[in-house]
Amino acid sequence: MYAVPIQSWTGFYLGLNGGGGVGSANLAMAGSSFTTQGWVYGAQIGYNVQMGRVVLGLEGDIDATSFNGTTSAGACGLGCEVRNNWVGTVRGRAGVAMDSFLPYLTGGLALGDLTATSIGTGSTSTTRTGYALGAGLEFPIAGRWSARGEYLFVDLGSFDCGGCGGPVPNRASFYTNMYRAAVNFRF
Numbered sequence: 001m002y003a004v005p006i007q008s009w010t011g012f013y014l015g016l017n018g019g020g021g022v023g024s025a026n027l028a029m030a031g032s033s034f035t036t037q038g039w040v041y042g043a044q045i046g047y048n049v050q051m052g053r054v055v056l057g058l059e060g061d062i063d064a065t066s067f068n069g070t071t072s073a074g075a076c077g078l079g080c081e082v083r084n085n086w087v088g089t090v091r092g093r094a095g096v097a098m099d100s101f102l103p104y105l106t107g108g109l110a111l112g113d114l115t116a117t118s119i120g121t122g123s124t125s126t127t128r129t130g131y132a133l134g135a136g137l138e139f140p141i142a143g144r145w146s147a148r149g150e151y152l153f154v155d156l157g158s159f160d161c162g163g164c165g166g167p168v169p170n171r172a173s174f175y176t177n178m179y180r181a182a183v184n185f186r187f
Contacts, residue, residue, distance in 0.1 A: 003148075004046060007010070007100050007140055009057075009102055009138075011179065012045070012046070012047050012187045013044070013146075013186045014044070014183040014185055014187075015044050015185060016044075016183055017061065018039070018120075019180035020037070021067060021179060022176065022178045023096045023177055024036060024069075025037070025172065025174045026061065026158075027080045027116055027118075028074070028166065028169070028170045029120065029149070030074045030076050031070045031074030031075070032103060034069045034071040034082075036068055036069035036075070036124070037067065037069070038065055038067035040066075040085075040168075040180060042061055043061065043062060044059055044182065046093070047059075048093070048186075054094075054096070055093070055095045055096070055097055055102055056094075057093040057094075058090070058091070058093070059092075060089065060090045061089055062087075062088040063087050063088070064086055065084050065086060067084040067176050068083040069081065069082055076117075076118060077118070079118075080115065080117065080118050080137050081115075081117045081143045082115070082116050082174055083117070084176070086113055087149070087156075088110070088111050089111070090109045091109070091130055091156070093105070095107075101137060104138065105134075105135050106134050106138055106152070108131070108132060109129055110132040110155070111129050111130075112130075112142070113127050114127075114156055114172065115161065116141060116161040116172035118164040120161040121163075121164055122164055123163055123164060124159070124160070124161040124162060124166070128159060128174075130156040131154075132152050133149060133152070134152035135179075136151065137150075140171070146184045147183050148181070149181055150178075151179055152177075152178040152180070154175060155174075155175040155177070156183070157174075158169045158172060159173075159176075
């Protein structure tokens with residue numbers, strides 16, 4: 001009788017990811033929120049420990065992004081833009097191994113850049129910390145390789161866009177819903 005080997009998720013892994021996202025930004029001088037969207041690609045590294053069917057892990061990632069949105073509402077005149085060019089996270093992961101599938105929840109710290117611009121007036125750039133929450137499904141594809149699909153909600157909070165003109169304080173904020181596919185190599 002042949003026994004099917006049980007998938008082990010314990011160990012280090014390194015991988016690449018890519019996808020896109022849609023979210024929302026707000027700039028006080030616009031008077032309302034507006035949609036942001038764009039692509040994302042980058043790399044991740046992590047470590048998992050499997051105890052029976054429970055899998056706990058820690059993961060870090062860094063991604064280039066093109067998330068941005070524009071509006072001409074309110075006092076924006078020629079237009080206002082909020083842009084995010086990179087985002088990184090450090091997150092815990094908790095899942096339950098189910099045969100060859102690993103559904104998981106994840107959450108932790110997010111860090112990224114934000115630039116708010118009022119065209120013709122000025123802009124302010126800053127690096128912000130926030131949080132990331134999400135879920136995913138990972139599965140083996142060949143040998144030590146695995147693939148996954150993942151959703152992350154990333155909120156980088158708000159900041160004062162003093163260089164944008166408009167009302168004081170002119171607060172800007174940003175959040176996004178990221179959808180990523182990834183491949184990992186487990187060591």
